[in-house]
Amino acid sequence: MEIEISAAGGFAGIAAAGMHKRIDPDALAPPLARQLREAFAPDALARIAAAPCRTCPDGLSYRITVTETETRSFTLREGQLPPEMLDLIDRL
Amino acid sequence: MCLCLHASHHNPLHCIVPPYMLRVIALRGDPETAAMARMLLAEDEAMRAERAAHASPPPEGAPGLLPDPDICCPDRRIHDGEGRAALPGRLVRPEGAPPTGIADADLAYDASGHVFALFAEEYGRNSLDGRGMPLVATVRHRQNYNNAFWNGEQMAYGTGDGKIFRTFLDLSVIGHEMAHGVIQHSGGLIYENQSGALNEHVADVFGALSEQRVLRQSVHEADWLIGRGILAPGIDGRALRSMKAPGTAYADDLLGRDPQPWHMDGFNTTTDDNGGVHINSGIPNHAFYLFCAYLGGPSWHLPGRIWYRALQELNNPMASFTDWADQTLRTASTLAGQGSHEQQMLRRAWTLVGIRV
Numbered sequence: 488m489e490i491e492i493s494a495a496g497g498f499a500g501i502a503a504a505g506m507h508k509r510i511d512p513d514a515l516a517p518p519l520a521r522q523l524r525e526a527f528a529p530d531a532l533a534r535i536a537a538a539p540c541r542t543c544p545d546g547l548s549y550r551i552t553v554t555e556t557e558t559r560s561f562t563l564r565e566g567q568l569p570p571e572m573l574d575l576i577d578r579l
Numbered sequence: 580m581c582l583c584l585h586a587s588h589h590n591p592l593h594c595i596v597p598p599y600m601l602r603v604i605a606l607r608g609d610p611e612t613a614a615m616a617r618m619l620l621a622e623d624e625a626m627r628a629e630r631a632a633h634a635s636p637p638p639e640g641a642p643g644l645l646p647d648p649d650i651c652c653p654d655r656r657i658h659d660g661e662g663r664a665a666l667p668g669r670l671v672r673p674e675g676a677p678p679t680g681i682a683d684a685d686l687a688y689d690a691s692g693h694v695f696a697l698f699a700e701e702y703g704r705n706s707l708d709g710r711g712m713p714l715v716a717t718v719r720h721r722q723n724y725n726n727a728f729w730n731g732e733q734m735a736y737g738t739g740d741g742k743i744f745r746t747f748l749d750l751s752v753i754g755h756e757m758a759h760g761v762i763q764h765s766g767g768l769i770y771e772n773q774s775g776a777l778n779e780h781v782a783d784v785f786g787a788l789s790e791q792r793v794l795r796q797s798v799h800e801a802d803w804l805i806g807r808g809i810l811a812p813g814i815d816g817r818a819l820r821s822m823k824a825p826g827t828a829y830a831d832d833l834l835g836r837d838p839q840p841w842h843m844d845g846f847n848t849t850t851d852d853n854g855g856v857h858i859n860s861g862i863p864n865h866a867f868y869l870f871c872a873y874l875g876g877p878s879w880h881l882p883g884r885i886w887y888r889a890l891q892e893l894n895n896p897m898a899s900f901t902d903w904a905d906q907t908l909r910t911a912s913t914l915a916g917q918g919s920h921e922q923q924m925l926r927r928a929w930t931l932v933g934i935r936v
């Protein structure tokens with residue numbers, strides 16, 4: 488599994504202010520790897536993406552691409568993601 | 580109208596399809612597409628219900644225009660996010676409490692008070708909703724977070740990553756975020772395309788005016804920058820945006836160049852950034868600056884009053900730039916007189932940025 492996360496938008500409105508991370512959970516400590524595989528499972532991301540999105544003024548937008556046997560991409564609003572997941576993204 | 584559905588990886592993003600198109604697709608599309616359109620519409624309904632629960636129109640009667648006789652003082656509630664994402668975090672400075680020693684929290688406390696005072700003392704508005712709502716803010720939101728936002732209920736400020744941004748606790752930024760709350764509770768402006776750029780524009784206007792009023796600066800003394808001092812030391816730029824000279828706030832190898840146009844000829848059509856809401860706001864921003872420059876004096880007086888009142892009277896969350904310009908001219912006629920010098924200068928400002936009024 489490979490997880491690619493990039494952020495865009497926000498108060499600055501510029502992609503450069505966002506982040507770009509590429510993570511291979513297998514290269515991380517097993518507890519964190521397990522957490523990541525659960526949180527970023529494509530089905531879990533699809534559920535988050537299907538929740539109604541309230542557009543927060545100046546909110547970020549995340550592009551998350553997960554590659555297993557196939558590659559799937561999701562665009563998620565910061566306000567859609569649970570705080571625990573945002574904390575996880577910050578730790579990576 | 581933002582509709583985010585990522586129903587399948589074949590349809591990665593449907594964030595910009597307006598509801599009227601979805602209704603047509605639901606009726607006429609092939610079965611699979613029609614089903615998706617119906618699902619999107621159902622979401623849209625859910626979102627409208629949520630928006631109705633969070634937004635409020637201008638108070639009934641004279642909409643948000645008569646000073647609230649009960650205005651007294653802000654009810655600030657500053658929280659420490661402690662580097663995590665959960666909101667609002669730990670309450671560190673409620674109204675009336677002494678300084679915390681956490682610089683960000685104390686800056687947010689003082690700045691929120693200045694922004695409250697601008698709306699209360701100049702425009703008669705009692706807090707963001709006009710009914711005295713608490714001013715909830717979270718500082719130190721997340722880690723190395725390069726952003727500040729209004730989430731429909733509260734403000735949140737990151738610390739910046741130190742490489743691009745060094746802070747977000749600048750009065751123009753805090754005024755900007757709080758103005759998003761005022762806009763939401765004044766009938767709202769849908770956060771995409773032209774109405775979204777107007778939302779950004781009005782937020783920048785009251786962000787700039789918050790700062791100018793505290794510094795007692797006239798139009799020609801003010802720098803008209805949004806976010807001066809928030810860029811990290813290594814970044815080649817003065818601020819994030821310039822209302823006086825959109826497109827000139829920064830030019831940096833890492834950050835690129837300030838993309839804001841000042842004229843309709845430079846209007847940017849894009850699907851990024853909710854349809855360029857932080858980009859095209861440069862056009863009305865510059866018109867506001869020109870109008871202020873033509874009049875001279877303190878910009879939070881007549882120009883601020885016109886913009887505030889126009890927002891209360893607009894009653895069109897999908898307003899285009901032209902709709903907004905027309906509204907400001909109607910409001911200027913009420914406040915300064917039909918055919919007055921002030922109204923003529925306003926017309927000239929809109930014309931100069933390429934908006935026909």
Ligand SMILES: [Zn+2]
Binds near residue numbers: 498545755759779
């Ligand atoms: Zn904004």
